[in-house]
Amino acid sequence: IGAINDDDVGDELGSPWAQEPKRHALLKPASKRPFNAEPPIGMLADKFYTPNELFYVRNHLPVPSINPDEYELELVVELSNAQSNRTFNLDDIQKMPKHTVTAAIMCGGNRRSEMTRIKPVKGLSWGPGAVGNAKWSGARLCDVLQAQGVQPDERLHVIFEGADLDPTAHPYGASIPLSKALDPRGDVVLAYEMNDQPLSRDHGYPIRAIVPGTVGARNVKWLTRIVVTDSESDSHWQQNDYKGFSPSTDWDTVDFSLAQAIQAMPVTSAICTPMPEERVKVDKDGCITVRGYAWSGGGRRIERVDLTSDAGKTWHVAQLEQENLPDGRHYGWSLWTARLPISADQQKEQHMEIWAKAVDSSYNVQPEAFENIWNLRGVLANAYHKVKVKLSQ
Amino acid sequence: IGAINDDDVGDELGSPWAQEPKRHALLKPASKRPFNAEPPIGMLADKFYTPNELFYVRNHLPVPSINPDEYELELVVELSNAQSNRTFNLDDIQKMPKHTVTAAIMCGGNRRSEMTRIKPVKGLSWGPGAVGNAKWSGARLCDVLQAQGVQPDERLHVIFEGADLDPTAHPYGASIPLSKALDPRGDVVLAYEMNDQPLSRDHGYPIRAIVPGTVGARNVKWLTRIVVTDSESDSHWQQNDYKGFSPSTDWDTVDFSLAQAIQAMPVTSAICTPMPEERVKVDKDGCITVRGYAWSGGGRRIERVDLTSDAGKTWHVAQLEQENLPDGRHYGWSLWTARLPISADQQKEQHMEIWAKAVDSSYNVQPEAFENIWNLRGVLANAYHKVKVKLSQ
Ligand SMILES: [Mo]
Numbered sequence: 001i002g003a004i005n006d007d008d009v010g011d012e013l014g015s016p017w018a019q020e021p022k023r024h025a026l027l028k029p030a031s032k033r034p035f036n037a038e039p040p041i042g043m044l045a046d047k048f049y050t051p052n053e054l055f056y057v058r059n060h061l062p063v064p065s066i067n068p069d070e071y072e073l074e075l076v077v078e079l080s081n082a083q084s085n086r087t088f089n090l091d092d093i094q095k096m097p098k099h100t101v102t103a104a105i106m107c108g109g110n111r112r113s114e115m116t117r118i119k120p121v122k123g124l125s126w127g128p129g130a131v132g133n134a135k136w137s138g139a140r141l142c143d144v145l146q147a148q149g150v151q152p153d154e155r156l157h158v159i160f161e162g163a164d165l166d167p168t169a170h171p172y173g174a175s176i177p178l179s180k181a182l183d184p185r186g187d188v189v190l191a192y193e194m195n196d197q198p199l200s201r202d203h204g205y206p207i208r209a210i211v212p213g214t215v216g217a218r219n220v221k222w223l224t225r226i227v228v229t230d231s232e233s234d235s236h237w238q239q240n241d242y243k244g245f246s247p248s249t250d251w252d253t254v255d256f257s258l259a260q261a262i263q264a265m266p267v268t269s270a271i272c273t274p275m276p277e278e279r280v281k282v283d284k285d286g287c288i289t290v291r292g293y294a295w296s297g298g299g300r301r302i303e304r305v306d307l308t309s310d311a312g313k314t315w316h317v318a319q320l321e322q323e324n325l326p327d328g329r330h331y332g333w334s335l336w337t338a339r340l341p342i343s344a345d346q347q348k349e350q351h352m353e354i355w356a357k358a359v360d361s362s363y364n365v366q367p368e369a370f371e372n373i374w375n376l377r378g379v380l381a382n383a384y385h386k387v388k389v390k391l392s393q
Numbered sequence: 394i395g396a397i398n399d400d401d402v403g404d405e406l407g408s409p410w411a412q413e414p415k416r417h418a419l420l421k422p423a424s425k426r427p428f429n430a431e432p433p434i435g436m437l438a439d440k441f442y443t444p445n446e447l448f449y450v451r452n453h454l455p456v457p458s459i460n461p462d463e464y465e466l467e468l469v470v471e472l473s474n475a476q477s478n479r480t481f482n483l484d485d486i487q488k489m490p491k492h493t494v495t496a497a498i499m500c501g502g503n504r505r506s507e508m509t510r511i512k513p514v515k516g517l518s519w520g521p522g523a524v525g526n527a528k529w530s531g532a533r534l535c536d537v538l539q540a541q542g543v544q545p546d547e548r549l550h551v552i553f554e555g556a557d558l559d560p561t562a563h564p565y566g567a568s569i570p571l572s573k574a575l576d577p578r579g580d581v582v583l584a585y586e587m588n589d590q591p592l593s594r595d596h597g598y599p600i601r602a603i604v605p606g607t608v609g610a611r612n613v614k615w616l617t618r619i620v621v622t623d624s625e626s627d628s629h630w631q632q633n634d635y636k637g638f639s640p641s642t643d644w645d646t647v648d649f650s651l652a653q654a655i656q657a658m659p660v661t662s663a664i665c666t667p668m669p670e671e672r673v674k675v676d677k678d679g680c681i682t683v684r685g686y687a688w689s690g691g692g693r694r695i696e697r698v699d700l701t702s703d704a705g706k707t708w709h710v711a712q713l714e715q716e717n718l719p720d721g722r723h724y725g726w727s728l729w730t731a732r733l734p735i736s737a738d739q740q741k742e743q744h745m746e747i748w749a750k751a752v753d754s755s756y757n758v759q760p761e762a763f764e765n766i767w768n769l770r771g772v773l774a775n776a777y778h779k780v781k782v783k784l785s786q
C-alpha cells in the first residue's frame with residue numbers, strides 16, 4: 001500500500017488515478033492516493049444521518065469505474081462436498097426484497113492521531129471523523145445465501161472482493177464469519193443505496209457490503225465476488241493489518257497470525273463541539289454545552305455517555321439521541337448533548353479539559369488513556385476523548 | 394433483602410433457613426443468610442472446570458427444598474392475541490434432546506471489594522472468586538419455545554421465576570430478551586446437570602436456567618415458571634438492582650428506571666496466583682509465574698491477556714487455555730499463565746505490583762482503575778486486577 005500512497009504518481013490517461021471522483025471541499029484528506037478523508041469534526045454531530053458528501057472516505061486503492069449495465073456479482077459457495085456458482089446483475093439484486101438498516105461505519109484507525117502522540121504508529125493520521133452514520137438499503141445477504149441453500153456452519157466464512165485492484169491486479173478483500181452473514185439480526189446488506197440515494201462512486205457504486213457493527217474494512221465496496229468457504233480472506237487487510245496487539249509488540253516481534261482480525265469494534269465516543277482550543281462561552285446558568293457521538297460494535301446500544309470537566313471528580317450524564325432498537329441490533333451511532341456546570345474556580349483558570357467516555361449495553365467502557373492500548377498499527381484507538389478548550393464569560 | 398440477610402434469624406424447624414444444604418468448608422461466606430460464598434482465589438485457576446463443591450454460591454433467599462417427583466415447570470406464552478400454558482415435569486425436560494454448553498457464571502458484584510476501597514457501596518463484599526466455569530447440560534430453551542410455536546419478536550422477553558421465596562412469598566425472578574432465548578447460538582439451557590452431575594441444591598436443583606454470557610442474576614435457580622411476554626420481569630432484581638450508573642450518581646439522585654438491567658457482562662480478568670501479599674520466589678531465569686482467569690460476556694472470546702509488573706512500561710502476553718469455539722458462542726472462561734521477567738532493580742525493591750488486563754474478541758479492554766467506573770451498587774467491577782506481592786530469591 002505504501003507505494004500506492006505516493007502523491008507524485010501521475011494521473012495521465014491510463015493511470016489508475018485518472019478516474020477518481022470529485023470530492024466535497026470540506027473533506028480533509030489524510031492521503032490523496034488512495035483518497036482518504038474525513039469531515040470537519042465540528043460538523044459531525046450536526047445530523048443523525050451523516051450527509052453522503054461529508055461521509056468519511058476510506059479507500060485502499062484507486063476507485064474503479066463500473067458500468068452498471070455490465071456489473072456482475074459472483075457468488076461462490078464452496079462446501080466440502082459441493083461447489084455452486086451464481087452470477088447476479090444489478091437488476092437481480094434490486095429485485096430482491098429491500099432491507100434498510102441504520103449503521104455507523106467506522107474506520108479501524110479512527111482517532112489514530114491521538115494514539116500517535118504516545119508513540120508513532122504506521123497508518124493514516126485520522127482524527128475522530130473517520131466514522132459516519134447512514135441508512136443503507138439493499139438485499140439482505142442472509143436471503144441471498146439461504147436462496148442458495150447455505151446452512152449455518154460455525155467453520156465457514158464469507159469472503160468479499162471488490163473491483164478495486166492493487167498494482168498486481170489483486171482485488172481488495174476481506175471476510176466475516178458465516179454466522180454473522182446468516183443471522184437475520186446481523187442485518188448484513190448488499191447495499192445499493194446510502195441515505196436513500198444510489199451509492200456514490202467513493203462509497204462503492206453500484207454495490208457495497210454493509211456489515212453493521214463491524215469495522216469499516218469488512219464493508220467491502222464495489223463488490224464483485226462473494227465466496228462462502230472454510231477460511232478467512234487471504235488478503236493483506238484480513239491477514240496482516242486491522243488486528244490488535246499488546247503495547248509491547250513492535251515491528252521486530254509482531255506475528256500477525258497470532259491475533260484475530262478485527263470484526264466488531266469496541267465502544268468509543270468523541271467530543272465534536274467544542275473543538276480543541278476553541279474559545280467557549282459560559283452561559284448565564286454557568287454551563288457550557290458539549291456535543292458528540294458514541295458508538296459500539298456488535299450491535300451494542302450505547303447505554304450512557306459521561307462527561308467530566310474536572311478529571312473525573314464529577315461526572316455528568318449526557319442526553320442521548322438514538323434509535324429505539326433492541327440491543328444486539330442497534331447498529332447506528334448515538335449523538336449526545338451534555339450541559340457541564342463550570343465552577344467559579346474553573347472560570348478563573350481560562351483553560352479546561354473535557355473528557356467523554358461511553359458505556360455500551362454490555363457495560364463495557366472506554367479505557368482512560370492511550371498508553372496501555374497503544375498498538376503498532378494504531379487501530380482500536382478508543383480511549384476517553386479529551387479536549388482542551390478556552391473559557392470566556 | 395437487607396432484612397433477610399440478618400444473621401440472628403433463628404433456624405428452628407419451620408424457619409425458612411432450616412433446610413439449608415451443607416457447604417464445603419473452603420467456601421468463604423460473604424453472607425450466611427442468604428448463603429453467599431466464594432472459593433479461595435488461589436485455587437480458582439487450578440481447574441478449567443470449577444469443581445461443583447467449590448463453585449461460588451450466590452443465593453438471594455433461602456434455598457428451597459424440592460421433591461423431584463412433585464417438581465413442575467410451567468411455561469406461559471402471552472402473545473397479544475393468544476395465551477398458552479404448558480406444564481413440564483422433570484422427566485419431560487430430561488427426555489428432550491440433551492444439549493451441553495461450557496459457560497462461566499459470574500456474579501454482577503464479582504470483585505466488588507476492590508471497588509469499595511474507592512468509596513463504600515451497597516452490596517456483599519465479593520472478592521474475585523464470585524465466578525466459576527462449568528459444563529451445563531439440559532434441554533435447550535429455544536427447542537422448548539419453538540415447540541410451543543414461539544416466533545422471533547424483538548419486543549418480547551422471557552421471565553424466569555424460582556422456587557425461592559421472599560418473606561412475602563414472592564419468588565426470585567429475572568428476565569432476558571426473547572432474542573437471546575430463541576437464538577440457537579445463544580445456547581440457553583434448562584440445565585439439570587453441572588459438570589455431568591445432577592445440580593446440587595445450592596446450584597438450583599432440579600433445574601436452573603443457564604443463560605451463557607449473561608450476568609449470574611439472570612441464571613435463575615430452582616426454576617418453576619417461564620413466561621414469554623412483552624415486558625421485563627418486575628422483580629426487584631431486574632428493576633432496582635443489577636444496573637450500572639455514573640460514578641456521580643448517589644442514593645439521593647439514582648433513578649433505576651433510567652438504566653438498563655445488566656445482561657451481557659463486560660470483559661474482565663483476575664490474577665489468582667500469586668495472591669495479595671504472597672511471598673514469590675524469582676526462578677533461575679529471573680521470572681515469576683502468574684496465573685488467573687479472564688472472561689467476557691455475550692459469548693465474546695478472550696483475545697489476549699496482558700501482564701505488567703512495571704505499571705505498564707512493559708507488557709507481557711499470557712498463554713491462554715480456552716475452548717476452541719467461535720466468537721459470539723464462546724461462553725466459557727479462559728485460564729491464563731504468564732511468566733514475568735523481574736529486573737534486578739525490581740528484585741532489590743522486594744515489593745512489586747502485578748497488573749492484569751484482558752481484551753475480548755470485540756477488542757474491548759478493561760478500564761485501568763475503579764475511580765471512574767465506581768457505581769453505588771458496586772457492580773461491573775472490571776478494572777485492571779492489581780496484586781501486590783513480596784519477592785524473594
Ligand atoms: Mo478502515
Ligand SMILES: [Mo]
Nearest residue numbers: 500501609610
Ligand atoms: Mo449476582
